[in-house]
Amino acid sequence: MRVAVCLFAILPLFVAAVNAADAPAGKDRCVVLISLDGLANFYLDDPKAEMPYLKSLIKSGTRSAGTVCTFPTVTWPNHTTMVTGVPAAEHGVLGNDYLDRKTAEKVQLLTDPVFDKDEVVTSPTIYDVAHAAGLKTAGIIWPATRNAKTLDFQVPDMAKDGWQKYGTPTWLEELRQAGIPVDKHGTYCTDSSGGGVLRDWLYTKLADHLFQNHPPNLLLVHLIEVDHIEHKYGPQSPEAYWAVKFIDDRLRDVVESSKKSPYADKTTFVIVSDHGFLPITREIRPNVLLKQAGLITGDGKGPANRQVYSVANGGGCLVYLLDPAKKAELMPKLIEKLGAIEGVDTVITPDRFAELGLASPEKDPRAPDFWLAAKSGYSFSDSIVGDDVVTLRETPGGTHGYLPNQAPLHGTLVLNGYGVKAGGQLPIVSNMDIAPTIAALLGVKMPTAKGKVLKDALH
Known part of the structure; x- marks a missing residue:
């Protein structure tokens, strides 16, 4: 199946993106894209959902009335849409799983992908464009990023020993020296409870280390516990409400850690989710x-x-x-x-x-x-x-995975920080709009994106 995605066919797209990234890049700033996996937009209006930190960011920032996601409304296609600004037909990540027609066997992309990023993602990403513009990029378990050459620091969305094989080696060693238990990640992933609590705690520690030691201009963070709990217990269950409060605390950890970065005064947060739930x-x-x-x-x-x-x-x-x-x-x-x-x-x-x-x-x-x-x-x-x-x-x-034209399947979008209007309201938008909006915040161009810059959210 690796032959099916021809790298020579993809190369012109990336060359075009690199040549287009010629606007003055924001090397003095940072955009943090934080995905709260499975956090449906409806939770933001649910009085039972305790999310004081996110709601404070809404008050001082801009919120959309929801995002229309890519079909199927599952994790890997939508995380890829959010960083490419194009639908699955163009970016190549068609689902969490698909069938290899030659072998008639299912190919599972989640959670231990069989492909490197450049073998499956067929459209330029925001981190490709940012990296080409000389910006420092980082990713923490962002889907479809295994061996991504344009992420300067990264651990892929993999379980078992995936980090040891495909994470940034020098960074992993720094994390070990700092006492951060990166080598336990595989154990956390295979824990009978799903390990989401320890995993999300670990991901926030990685973000904290980056802000202090390798401050990025673009950071992608993926937090997973809400999705894990909703699969097991259902949306708006008592357990789901607990998970929503838990993830609000982890969001707070990431945002507060960003204050340790030299770009703290010029940091923008783009808080998203990849889908809702039924x-x-x-x-x-x-x-x-x-x-x-x-x-x-x-x-x-x-x-x-x-x-x-x-x-x-x-x-x-x-x-x-x-x-x-x-x-x-x-x-x-x-x-x-x-x-x-x-x-x-x-x-x-x-x-x-x-x-x-x-x-x-x-x-x-x-x-x-x-x-x-x-x-x-x-x-x-x-x-x-x-x-x-x-x-x-x-x-x-x-x-999730259903048709995206249903309110319970709408994702979340909140923008806050540098360059973002306070108290702003956006209508329902496409999640293809996220990548070009980040490009505008970073001062780079992304001509391959089909989405639009959310100008009404920005100064």
């Missing part, structure tokens, strides 16, 4: 139906013969037809059959791909032939086990 009680298993139709053979315990296969991304699902000779015959039948499953809200056919910023298999072989989107209360599963296409979950939970 509650779930039932699971849809399209592959069970495909097995019953004879299009998948196997018992789910070993390799299966797959003529058609679906790959779940929460409330979104990619469907692949793997026999080109049968595609014309099978596709209309499958659209009808899969679309009729209980809990399926929409079948997204190729005529809607451009509207939703989705790649087509003719242009990107990793792309599916069509998508399914679930209704609230339902999530998809890859399982082929059993005879039930729709099953009741043992315990309720939460997920």
Whole structure:
């Protein structure tokens, strides 16, 4: 699959971005992009959500009424959209998981990616542009950044021993010498509780070290505990409200640590989330139906013969037809059959791909032939086990991945600090607007971005 993304095809995009980054760059300032994974916009108006620190930043900064996210509304595509300013069809990160058509096996990007950044991200990022302009860049578990050459300091979004293999070696050694337990990160990730509390604490310690020792002009920080808890217990559950308060405290830690940077007086915070959340009680298993139709053979315990296969991304699902000779015959039948499953809200056919910023298999072989989107209360599963296409979950939970035109799926956007208006209000915006807005704050240009600069938020 590495061959599918041709680096020679990508190179002109990066050259164009580098040549365009010729405005006076803000070497005397810093932008901190902080992703609070899974923090739906609705929490900012929920009286049960204790977020005193974020609300203080809203009061002295500018807030949007929400962000429309990339479909599927999952972590890796949306974090990549936020730093490229383009939809998934252009930046190349199509989902958290997809299918390799050659092997008919699922490729999991999360949490131990099989690709370096330049092998999967096919559009210039804000950190590429900033680095080309001579600015210092850093990333703390930002998705799709493994071996990113334009992050001067970074640890990738990986578990196990990913940091030791792919983190910045000299920085990791400094962190060890400072007593920061970076070598325990893999243990935190595999903890039975999910390790989110210790992980987010660790990520804030890394940010603090950077501000003091290697002050960046652009820092990307990804905090994960809200997402982890909402998957397990559901949005707006007692546990989710606890996680919201916890993440507000970690946000405070990062913002307060920035005061140790020489750029403290010229630091801007862009606080975002990658998606919202919906509650779930039932699971849809399209592959069970495909097995019953004879299009998948196997018992789910070993390799299966797959003529058609679906790959779940929460409330979104990619469907692949793997026999080109049968595609014309099978596709209309499958659209009808899969679309009729209980809990399926929409079948997204190729005529809607451009509207939703989705790649087509003719242009990107990793792309599916069509998508399914679930209704609230339902999530998809890859399982082929059993005879039930729709099953009741043992315990309720939460997920995302659904179509983005629903208020509960809207992400958060708050801007505060240098160059930002106080008490500002923005309408619902696209998360493609984040990268070009950061570019404007840093004094660099990003001509490849499809989003717009949020000028109404800026001085």
